[in-house]
Amino acid sequence: MPNVTAVIPTPNPLANKFMLDAPMFSGAPRHFASPKHAMGDALGESLLGVPGVIEAYCTAEFITVTRHHATDWDMIESKVIDCIEAYKPKRVIGIAREDGASASAPAAAPAVEEAPIEVEADDPEMLMRINMILDENIRPFLDKDGGGIDVLRLQDFTLTVRYKGACGGCPSAVTGTLFAINNLLQSYVDDRLQVVLD
Template identity: 35%
Template sequence: MPKVINIEPTPNPDALKFLVHPAILKAGSRSFKDFGAAVGDPLGSSLFGLGKVTSVFYMDRFVTVNKEASAEWSDLIDPICEAIEDLKLPEDATGDVAAQPGGDADATLERINQLLDSRIRPGLAGDGGGLEVISFDGQTLQISYHGACGSCPSSTSGTLRYIEGLLQEEISPSLRVVSW
């Protein structure tokens, strides 16, 4: 069973990052924007079951929980910690792996993911968030933010523009990035 070892604020006042040990996923991440999406996931379902939770994102050694703006963290922190610590870890905990397109787009997408992994995702994870590539058609990269980043105003403006600028400089000046 995981243990919550620390709780960190994120730039989003309605999201907290719960650091856990040991890792709850060996690879990948899980992200749920509502209770219906979390059905079948023990941790996601349990956290949404607390009420006042608007999204759940977790990977490796942290869980980010977003709450309703009107909810108080003082009412939610203990139940969230209990839900995390009650989680029974499966022997082969792994995240979902998205299908990748083929051809030239596949090679470009691999380079994009390498840049995202080395220069973008660590910073987002540091703030309790994440980024998933939804699609790539060779010119437009569609991404989805998760965790604290999912409802943070800067993710749809400044962060998105930074990612696009980085990819235009490193991959192709004509590349566009859109948030889903």
């Protein structure tokens, strides 16, 4: 069971990154933007059940929690840590059979993962190059700050993106980071590209 080793402020004053000493789960990150998005996920439901928590972005190594602007971290930080440290992912237990093979007990319902985003693109090859640039040059840095970015659409040289985790609502992500992404993609992909937020 992972424990929280540190709570790190992010560039977003409303979001903190809770570092873990062991992987929380395997698979894709989970993003809970509201209690509705967390339904069916024990970790998401417990985090968004803490009064004052409005969003959670969960990876194997860290969890970024965004608070309501009227809520102080002093009021919720220990409750968030308790939710994280109480989370016990369900494992399938192997049961030995007489023939020496292993059978598994019925598996618990799988954890809810963020649904893959179907990206609308009028130029799939350009979209592939954009994602490659984002994977190499942008996503690792956003991840370090407790956030991420999804590409939603590429139409007529306009790339529509959405931030998640600490990047959502962060003043520097909305201005400086978006400007940097725009310049990078114009330099390495196509100078007609314009990056906009959803």
